[in-house]
Amino acid sequence: MFKRSFAASKDRAGKAKKISKRSFRDDATKQRLRDALNNQTPETSPSIGGASPKLNSAIVTIAVGKDQRLFAAHEDVLSRSPWLASACREQFFSSPGQRRISLPDELPETFSAVLEYLYKGDYYPRLLLDKKRNTWSLEDDSAAAGNLAASTSPLTDAGAAKFTGFNDSATLYHPGVGDYLLRDTVIYCTALRLGLADLQRLALRKQGLQTGIDVATILRSARYAYANTPASDSRLRAHYLALIIRSRKTFKRSGTMQMEMERGDTQLFFDLFVAMCNHIDDVVEIG
Incomplete structure (x- = not known):
């Protein structure tokens, strides 16, 4: 009985000690993030215009349009946009799962294309390059691969x-x-x-091919x-x-x-x- 009681108390003490360590690290991490947040601007943010965004950041909910259609995206991905990066910083101290950005004046169809671009670097229909002809065309699932030149510029x-x-x-x-x-x-x-x-330039080039x-x-x-x-x-x-x-x-x-x-x-x-x-x-x- 003595050994079992001692082992049980030891387990409880060890468990409390681990929680304490995690709590300390979490507090230190949050403090570092607060300090970095206070000194960060959209122009200096490493998430904007840098390498591929990390997909282990916090999830942010975006309500788009008058009907408040909901989208979910990683904060690092959204931060590639200066405007969305600023909106994410305003939600920094919100509880996880409650970070929400409202875009009542945007269209859900359009914002869906924006998210696709932020994650993939393009949106449907994709731009395709014909290396032999050195011409650009738009992806068309209904057309054969040999007919890519059908989408030529109206200009x-x-x-x-x-x-x-x-x-x-x-x-x-x-x-x-x-x-x-x-x-x-x-x-x-x-x-x-x-x-x-970059998305502006992409949209303009695609429109020229319609x-x-x-x-x-x-x-x-x-x-x-x-x-x-x-x-x-x-x-x-x-x-x-x-x-x-x-x-x-x-x-x-x-x-x-x-x-x-x-x-x-x-x-x-x-x-x-x-x-x-x-x-x-x-x-x-x-x-």
């Missing part, structure tokens, strides 16, 4: 056929607009708000781009101006274009006028 193909169809995979319904927009344009604007410059887009969708998307990008960020705006100028015969015959221009209330059409004047000047100088 390089002449003719109006590319505007007569409707490309479902290239568009999404935006409740705030009440109609369909080019998906890559919405992703570009979301990436701009989240500080993901085909089968009707004039009305292009003009709605151009309006959305102007409403959701600052004047200092001219890449997406310039893309639409170049598209309209190079396909000017199609847009000139479009009643939608006329109606949109009469409606006005956007910087788009003045920029288009300036761009076309510059284009004419270039042609005159060459002549």
